[in-house]
Amino acid sequence: MIKEMGGDYLQWLRGFYQVAKTGSFSMAGRVIGRNQPTISHQIKCLENEYGVTLFDRSRERMELTPEGKILYEKAISIFEIVKSMQGEIDKAHQQLAGRITIVATHAVILSFLPKYIVDFQKKHPDVMFDVHGGGVKTILERVESSDADFGFLNLKSVPKGLVYHNLFETKLMLITPKDGPFSKKKRPTLEQISKQPFIFFPRTSTIHPYIEKIFMAMNLKLKVVMVLNNFDIVKKYVQLGMGVSILDDFTLTKRDYEHLDIFALDQFFEKRHYGMVMRKTKYLSPTVRAFIRRIKPDIEI
Numbered sequence: 001m002i003k004e005m006g007g008d009y010l011q012w013l014r015g016f017y018q019v020a021k022t023g024s025f026s027m028a029g030r031v032i033g034r035n036q037p038t039i040s041h042q043i044k045c046l047e048n049e050y051g052v053t054l055f056d057r058s059r060e061r062m063e064l065t066p067e068g069k070i071l072y073e074k075a076i077s078i079f080e081i082v083k084s085m086q087g088e089i090d091k092a093h094q095q096l097a098g099r100i101t102i103v104a105t106h107a108v109i110l111s112f113l114p115k116y117i118v119d120f121q122k123k124h125p126d127v128m129f130d131v132h133g134g135g136v137k138t139i140l141e142r143v144e145s146s147d148a149d150f151g152f153l154n155l156k157s158v159p160k161g162l163v164y165h166n167l168f169e170t171k172l173m174l175i176t177p178k179d180g181p182f183s184k185k186k187r188p189t190l191e192q193i194s195k196q197p198f199i200f201f202p203r204t205s206t207i208h209p210y211i212e213k214i215f216m217a218m219n220l221k222l223k224v225v226m227v228l229n230n231f232d233i234v235k236k237y238v239q240l241g242m243g244v245s246i247l248d249d250f251t252l253t254k255r256d257y258e259h260l261d262i263f264a265l266d267q268f269f270e271k272r273h274y275g276m277v278m279r280k281t282k283y284l285s286p287t288v289r290a291f292i293r294r295i296k297p298d299i300e301i
Contacts, residue, residue: 016075099127199243210269276299
């Protein structure tokens with residue numbers, strides 16, 4: 001027999017989930033359209049229901065207690081089951097509709113995803129894409145919390161509880177201003193690159209530590225003059241003569257080859273791999289599954 005739960009249990013869980021994610025009653029309230037006292041009441045109801053304390057309130061940010069962490073994981077699973085109910089109903093109607101939530105690096109959003117999203121949405125106009133950009137930490141957090149259906153990034157090691165599918169590989173390329181410091185007839189060396197003003201990506205990106213490690217292994221240090229978190233903006237400042245930079249080849253367009261000098265660096269850097277990451281226990285609606293298979297037809301999900 002199913003235990004009877006008091007009050008609006010799912011709403012309590014919803015409030016709890018958002019507080020756990022944001023670390024704040026007020027921020028959680030803004031997300032779900034409830035005031036702070038309502039959110040506080042929902043948490044108190046859950047704590048009374050289980051006879052435990054779910055949050056450590058002694059710190060500035062609300063931190064989950066051990067019991068709170070257990071409930072947080074279970075809450076995610078419950079919400080996944082609720083999603084699966086709707087997904088099975090939609091499947092019965094044989095229609096692809098609803099929302100696909102994606103989190104990815106800005107490079108993937110701008111250079112890899114557009115052709116797939118545009119084509120899929122044209123065929124299935126009732127599908128809405130909710131796409132968010134961010135660094136590795138943001139992507140993993142949103143996937144782990146089930147806030148996103150899946151994410152795209154370059155990932156060296158896969159955290160516990162997630163699954164990763166390789167999609168494509170990319171080479172690193174040096175970009176310099178047109179008719180810049182290097183001869184087009186000869187590839188520049190790492191030492192020559194290290195002597196040029198360099199435009200870099202943030203340390204939170206995956207490309208920054210990878211490039212830095214190779215230069216450090218050669219006892220070289222880059223002359224960083226600017227740090228930017230968007231590869232399109234990096235290309236703009238290189239074109240303006242601010243310095244040189246290194247980025248993935250899939251981010252380069254035909255126009256870039258017309259306005260920049262571009263050199264392959266595969267003699268110094270191994271190919272990087274980008275893939276799709278998702279939660280192992282994540283419920284994927286028929287719509288989400290169809291889109292994933294549009295990108296990678298042979299994927300096992």
